[in-house]
Amino acid sequence: MSEIITDKLTGKTAAGNVTITSEGGAVTMQLQQGLAKSFINHFEGTTVNGSFNVTSLVDNGTGDHEHSFVNNHNDIYYAACGSIIGDSSTQTNTQTHSCVTAGNAPATCHHNTSLVGYKTVHMSNVANDHQMVQIITHGDLA
Amino acid sequence: MSTVITDNLTGKTAAGNVTITAGSVTMKLQDGVTKFWTAYDAQTQTTDGSLNQSSLTDQQTGIFYSSFTSSFSSATDKCSVGTALNTTNGTSPISGSTRAGLHVSVGAGTGTFRAISASEVQYGCYEGAAATTNGDVVDAKGIYMTVTGDLA
Numbered sequence: 001m002s003e004i005i006t007d008k009l010t011g012k013t014a015a016g017n018v019t020i021t022s023e024g025g026a027v028t029m030q031l032q033q034g035l036a037k038s039f040i041n042h043f044e045g046t047t048v049n050g051s052f053n054v055t056s057l058v059d060n061g062t063g064d065h066e067h068s069f070v071n072n073h074n075d076i077y078y079a080a081c082g083s084i085i086g087d088s089s090t091q092t093n094t095q096t097h098s099c100v101t102a103g104n105a106p107a108t109c110h111h112n113t114s115l116v117g118y119k120t121v122h123m124s125n126v127a128n129d130h131q132m133v134q135i136i137t138h139g140d141l142a
Numbered sequence: 143m144s145t146v147i148t149d150n151l152t153g154k155t156a157a158g159n160v161t162i163t164a165g166s167v168t169m170k171l172q173d174g175v176t177k178f179w180t181a182y183d184a185q186t187q188t189t190d191g192s193l194n195q196s197s198l199t200d201q202q203t204g205i206f207y208s209s210f211t212s213s214f215s216s217a218t219d220k221c222s223v224g225t226a227l228n229t230t231n232g233t234s235p236i237s238g239s240t241r242a243g244l245h246v247s248v249g250a251g252t253g254t255f256r257a258i259s260a261s262e263v264q265y266g267c268y269e270g271a272a273a274t275t276n277g278d279v280v281d282a283k284g285i286y287m288t289v290t291g292d293l294a
Binding site for chain 2: 001002003004005006007008009010011012013015016018019031032034035036037039040041049050051052053071074081082083084085098099123132134135136140141142
Protein backbone atom coordinates (compact mmCIF):
# COMPACT_ATOMS: atom_id res chain seq x y z
CA MET A 1 0.00 0.00 0.00
CA SER A 2 1.29 3.43 -0.91
CA GLU A 3 1.02 6.33 1.50
CA ILE A 4 1.33 10.08 1.24
CA ILE A 5 2.45 11.83 4.40
CA THR A 6 1.61 15.50 4.26
CA ASP A 7 -0.02 18.22 6.32
CA LYS A 8 -1.89 19.86 3.47
CA LEU A 9 -3.70 19.03 0.25
CA THR A 10 -4.12 21.77 -2.37
CA GLY A 11 -5.49 21.43 -5.87
CA LYS A 12 -2.90 22.31 -8.52
CA THR A 13 -5.23 23.70 -11.19
CA ALA A 14 -7.62 25.24 -8.65
CA ALA A 15 -6.63 25.29 -4.99
CA GLY A 16 -10.09 24.27 -3.83
CA ASN A 17 -10.57 21.34 -6.20
CA VAL A 18 -9.02 17.97 -5.41
CA THR A 19 -10.52 15.00 -7.25
CA ILE A 20 -10.89 11.53 -5.79
CA THR A 21 -12.06 8.29 -7.40
CA SER A 22 -15.25 6.62 -6.15
CA GLU A 23 -15.18 3.43 -4.06
CA GLY A 24 -16.45 1.49 -7.04
CA GLY A 25 -13.84 3.05 -9.25
CA ALA A 26 -16.30 4.14 -11.94
CA VAL A 27 -16.47 7.87 -11.33
CA THR A 28 -14.62 10.75 -9.75
CA MET A 29 -15.83 13.50 -7.45
CA GLN A 30 -14.51 16.67 -5.90
CA LEU A 31 -13.23 15.79 -2.44
CA GLN A 32 -14.22 19.15 -0.97
CA GLN A 33 -17.87 18.78 -1.98
CA GLY A 34 -18.20 15.62 0.07
CA LEU A 35 -17.03 17.18 3.30
CA ALA A 36 -19.34 18.52 5.97
CA LYS A 37 -18.49 22.20 6.49
CA SER A 38 -19.81 22.70 10.02
CA PHE A 39 -21.59 21.04 12.89
CA ILE A 40 -22.72 21.96 16.37
CA ASN A 41 -24.02 19.92 19.30
CA HIS A 42 -25.55 22.02 22.07
CA PHE A 43 -27.89 21.89 25.03
CA GLU A 44 -30.78 24.26 25.57
CA GLY A 45 -29.45 27.73 26.30
CA THR A 46 -25.94 28.28 24.94
CA THR A 47 -23.92 25.35 26.34
CA VAL A 48 -21.97 23.91 23.40
CA ASN A 49 -20.89 20.25 23.69
CA GLY A 50 -18.83 20.25 20.51
CA SER A 51 -18.54 21.92 17.14
CA PHE A 52 -16.35 22.81 14.20
CA ASN A 53 -16.44 25.93 12.03
CA VAL A 54 -19.07 27.40 14.37
CA THR A 55 -19.05 30.50 16.55
CA SER A 56 -21.51 32.64 18.49
CA LEU A 57 -24.43 30.39 19.40
CA VAL A 58 -27.41 32.61 20.22
CA ASP A 59 -30.50 31.56 22.19
CA ASN A 60 -33.35 33.65 20.77
CA GLY A 61 -35.96 32.12 23.07
CA THR A 62 -37.66 28.80 23.66
CA GLY A 63 -36.80 26.40 20.87
CA ASP A 64 -35.18 29.13 18.78
CA HIS A 65 -31.42 29.22 18.15
CA GLU A 66 -28.92 30.46 15.58
CA HIS A 67 -25.16 30.35 15.18
CA SER A 68 -22.53 31.90 12.93
CA PHE A 69 -19.81 30.23 10.90
CA VAL A 70 -16.09 30.91 11.35
CA ASN A 71 -15.63 30.48 7.59
CA ASN A 72 -18.77 31.37 5.65
CA HIS A 73 -20.58 29.39 3.00
CA ASN A 74 -20.26 30.89 -0.49
CA ASP A 75 -24.03 31.14 -1.03
CA ILE A 76 -27.25 30.59 0.89
CA TYR A 77 -28.09 27.35 -0.87
CA TYR A 78 -26.25 25.03 1.50
CA ALA A 79 -27.99 22.11 3.22
CA ALA A 80 -28.66 22.38 6.95
CA CYS A 81 -29.91 19.21 8.63
CA GLY A 82 -30.65 18.61 12.27
CA SER A 83 -31.75 16.24 14.97
CA ILE A 84 -32.62 16.44 18.65
CA ILE A 85 -32.69 14.35 21.76
CA GLY A 86 -35.85 14.94 23.71
CA ASP A 87 -35.68 15.78 27.38
CA SER A 88 -39.00 17.19 28.42
CA SER A 89 -42.34 15.90 29.63
CA THR A 90 -43.98 16.43 26.25
CA GLN A 91 -41.12 14.76 24.37
CA THR A 92 -41.78 11.41 26.05
CA ASN A 93 -45.19 11.24 24.39
CA THR A 94 -44.65 9.40 21.13
CA GLN A 95 -48.01 10.54 19.82
CA THR A 96 -46.77 14.09 19.49
CA HIS A 97 -43.02 14.11 19.05
CA SER A 98 -40.69 17.04 18.38
CA CYS A 99 -38.48 17.82 15.42
CA VAL A 100 -35.95 20.41 14.29
CA THR A 101 -36.49 22.69 11.31
CA ALA A 102 -34.09 25.01 9.54
CA GLY A 103 -35.01 28.68 9.79
CA ASN A 104 -35.87 30.15 13.18
CA ALA A 105 -38.70 32.42 14.29
CA PRO A 106 -40.41 34.27 11.41
CA ALA A 107 -39.23 37.63 12.70
CA THR A 108 -35.58 36.59 12.30
CA CYS A 109 -35.67 33.47 10.07
CA HIS A 110 -31.94 33.49 9.41
CA HIS A 111 -30.42 31.32 6.73
CA ASN A 112 -27.59 33.18 5.06
CA THR A 113 -23.95 32.62 4.22
CA SER A 114 -22.68 33.53 7.68
CA LEU A 115 -25.55 32.49 9.93
CA VAL A 116 -28.05 29.64 10.24
CA GLY A 117 -31.17 29.65 12.38
CA TYR A 118 -33.36 26.73 13.41
CA LYS A 119 -36.31 25.87 15.60
CA THR A 120 -37.13 22.85 17.70
CA VAL A 121 -40.87 22.45 17.64
CA HIS A 122 -43.25 20.08 19.36
CA MET A 123 -45.94 18.70 17.08
CA SER A 124 -48.58 20.35 19.23
CA ASN A 125 -47.21 23.46 17.48
CA VAL A 126 -45.33 24.72 20.52
CA ALA A 127 -41.66 25.73 20.45
CA ASN A 128 -39.79 23.43 22.81
CA ASP A 129 -36.23 23.49 24.24
CA HIS A 130 -34.34 20.23 24.05
CA GLN A 131 -31.38 18.72 25.81
CA MET A 132 -29.25 18.11 22.72
CA VAL A 133 -29.66 19.93 19.40
CA GLN A 134 -27.41 18.85 16.51
CA ILE A 135 -27.06 20.78 13.26
CA ILE A 136 -24.77 19.93 10.31
CA THR A 137 -24.22 21.84 7.08
CA HIS A 138 -22.95 20.69 3.67
CA GLY A 139 -22.16 22.94 0.74
CA ASP A 140 -19.34 25.09 -0.58
CA LEU A 141 -17.33 27.51 1.55
CA ALA A 142 -16.58 30.99 0.29
CA MET B 143 -4.08 18.39 -14.15
CA SER B 144 -1.67 16.67 -11.81
CA THR B 145 -2.56 13.33 -10.23
CA VAL B 146 -1.29 11.77 -7.02
CA ILE B 147 -1.89 8.02 -6.82
CA THR B 148 -1.93 6.70 -3.29
CA ASP B 149 -3.86 4.39 -0.96
CA ASN B 150 -3.40 6.31 2.24
CA LEU B 151 -3.23 9.91 3.41
CA THR B 152 -1.52 10.62 6.72
CA GLY B 153 -0.71 13.95 8.33
CA LYS B 154 3.03 14.56 8.65
CA THR B 155 2.97 16.71 11.80
CA ALA B 156 0.01 14.86 13.32
CA ALA B 157 -1.22 11.68 11.67
CA GLY B 158 -4.88 12.64 12.04
CA ASN B 159 -4.61 16.18 10.69
CA VAL B 160 -4.48 16.89 6.96
CA THR B 161 -5.40 20.39 5.85
CA ILE B 162 -7.36 20.94 2.67
CA THR B 163 -8.30 24.11 0.80
CA ALA B 164 -12.04 24.70 0.52
CA GLY B 165 -13.06 27.86 -1.29
CA SER B 166 -10.78 30.64 -0.11
CA VAL B 167 -10.07 29.10 3.29
CA THR B 168 -8.56 25.92 4.66
CA MET B 169 -10.10 23.29 6.89
CA LYS B 170 -9.08 20.06 8.55
CA LEU B 171 -9.98 17.26 6.14
CA GLN B 172 -10.90 14.84 8.91
CA ASP B 173 -13.41 17.29 10.43
CA GLY B 174 -15.62 17.10 7.39
CA VAL B 175 -15.62 13.35 6.87
CA THR B 176 -18.73 11.44 7.97
CA LYS B 177 -17.57 8.75 10.39
CA PHE B 178 -20.72 6.64 10.58
CA TRP B 179 -23.80 5.99 8.49
CA THR B 180 -26.38 3.28 8.23
CA ALA B 181 -29.32 2.47 5.97
CA TYR B 182 -31.68 0.15 7.82
CA ASP B 183 -34.84 -1.51 6.53
CA ALA B 184 -36.93 -1.79 9.68
CA GLN B 185 -39.58 -3.82 7.88
CA THR B 186 -37.25 -6.69 6.99
CA GLN B 187 -34.85 -5.87 9.85
CA THR B 188 -31.96 -5.76 7.41
CA THR B 189 -29.05 -3.33 7.26
CA ASP B 190 -28.87 -2.42 3.57
CA GLY B 191 -25.58 -0.56 3.92
CA SER B 192 -23.38 0.98 6.59
CA LEU B 193 -20.05 2.53 7.49
CA ASN B 194 -18.32 1.90 10.83
CA GLN B 195 -21.25 -0.10 12.21
CA SER B 196 -20.44 -3.28 14.16
CA SER B 197 -24.05 -4.12 14.96
CA LEU B 198 -27.57 -2.72 14.84
CA THR B 199 -30.09 -3.59 17.54
CA ASP B 200 -33.82 -3.33 16.80
CA GLN B 201 -35.11 -2.62 20.31
CA GLN B 202 -38.79 -2.40 19.47
CA THR B 203 -41.02 -0.89 16.81
CA GLY B 204 -39.37 2.35 15.64
CA ILE B 205 -36.51 2.36 18.18
CA PHE B 206 -32.97 1.27 17.29
CA TYR B 207 -29.33 1.67 18.23
CA SER B 208 -26.13 1.14 16.26
CA SER B 209 -22.79 0.23 17.83
CA PHE B 210 -19.64 1.62 16.22
CA THR B 211 -16.68 -0.45 15.08
CA SER B 212 -14.41 2.50 15.92
CA SER B 213 -15.67 4.70 18.75
CA PHE B 214 -15.86 8.46 18.76
CA SER B 215 -13.57 10.50 21.00
CA SER B 216 -16.51 11.93 22.94
CA ALA B 217 -20.06 11.00 23.84
CA THR B 218 -21.33 14.50 23.11
CA ASP B 219 -18.82 16.21 20.79
CA LYS B 220 -20.40 14.79 17.65
CA CYS B 221 -23.38 15.49 15.42
CA SER B 222 -26.00 12.81 14.73
CA VAL B 223 -28.72 13.47 12.17
CA GLY B 224 -31.15 11.14 10.46
CA THR B 225 -34.17 10.79 8.25
CA ALA B 226 -36.49 8.07 7.02
CA LEU B 227 -37.93 6.67 3.80
CA ASN B 228 -41.63 7.52 3.93
CA THR B 229 -43.10 4.08 3.38
CA THR B 230 -43.58 0.78 5.17
CA ASN B 231 -44.29 -1.28 2.07
CA GLY B 232 -42.19 0.35 -0.62
CA THR B 233 -45.21 1.46 -2.63
CA SER B 234 -47.24 3.99 -0.61
CA PRO B 235 -46.50 6.71 1.94
CA ILE B 236 -47.15 6.33 5.65
CA SER B 237 -50.61 7.70 6.43
CA GLY B 238 -49.71 9.93 9.38
CA SER B 239 -46.79 11.52 7.59
CA THR B 240 -48.78 13.83 5.34
CA ARG B 241 -50.22 15.90 8.14
CA ALA B 242 -47.60 16.01 10.86
CA GLY B 243 -44.44 14.63 9.38
CA LEU B 244 -42.29 11.54 9.47
CA HIS B 245 -38.93 12.06 11.12
CA VAL B 246 -36.02 10.45 12.91
CA SER B 247 -34.72 11.76 16.23
CA VAL B 248 -31.76 10.70 18.33
CA GLY B 249 -32.61 8.83 21.52
CA ALA B 250 -35.88 7.07 22.29
CA GLY B 251 -39.28 8.69 22.70
CA THR B 252 -40.62 5.49 24.22
CA GLY B 253 -39.19 2.30 25.71
CA THR B 254 -35.63 2.08 27.01
CA PHE B 255 -33.57 5.27 26.60
CA ARG B 256 -29.88 4.40 26.26
CA ALA B 257 -27.22 6.67 27.74
CA ILE B 258 -25.49 9.00 25.29
CA SER B 259 -22.26 7.26 24.37
CA ALA B 260 -19.09 7.47 22.27
CA SER B 261 -19.56 3.87 21.16
CA GLU B 262 -23.16 3.87 19.93
CA VAL B 263 -26.05 6.04 18.75
CA GLN B 264 -29.73 5.45 19.54
CA TYR B 265 -32.49 6.75 17.29
CA GLY B 266 -36.22 6.47 16.74
CA CYS B 267 -38.58 6.90 13.80
CA TYR B 268 -41.91 8.70 14.37
CA GLU B 269 -45.01 9.58 12.44
CA GLY B 270 -46.96 12.58 13.62
CA ALA B 271 -50.52 12.72 14.86
CA ALA B 272 -53.14 13.12 12.12
CA ALA B 273 -56.72 14.35 12.34
CA THR B 274 -58.20 11.08 13.48
CA THR B 275 -55.17 9.03 14.49
CA ASN B 276 -52.46 9.46 17.05
CA GLY B 277 -48.80 9.68 16.11
CA ASP B 278 -46.54 6.79 17.05
CA VAL B 279 -43.23 5.11 16.52
CA VAL B 280 -43.07 3.38 13.16
CA ASP B 281 -40.88 0.86 11.31
CA ALA B 282 -40.18 2.70 8.07
CA LYS B 283 -38.78 0.89 5.05
CA GLY B 284 -35.59 2.97 5.29
CA ILE B 285 -34.06 4.46 8.44
CA TYR B 286 -31.00 6.60 7.67
CA MET B 287 -28.61 7.91 10.34
CA THR B 288 -25.24 9.67 10.04
CA VAL B 289 -22.73 10.79 12.67
CA THR B 290 -19.94 13.33 12.16
CA GLY B 291 -17.25 14.15 14.70
CA ASP B 292 -13.81 13.03 15.85
CA LEU B 293 -12.97 9.35 16.20
CA ALA B 294 -10.92 8.26 19.20
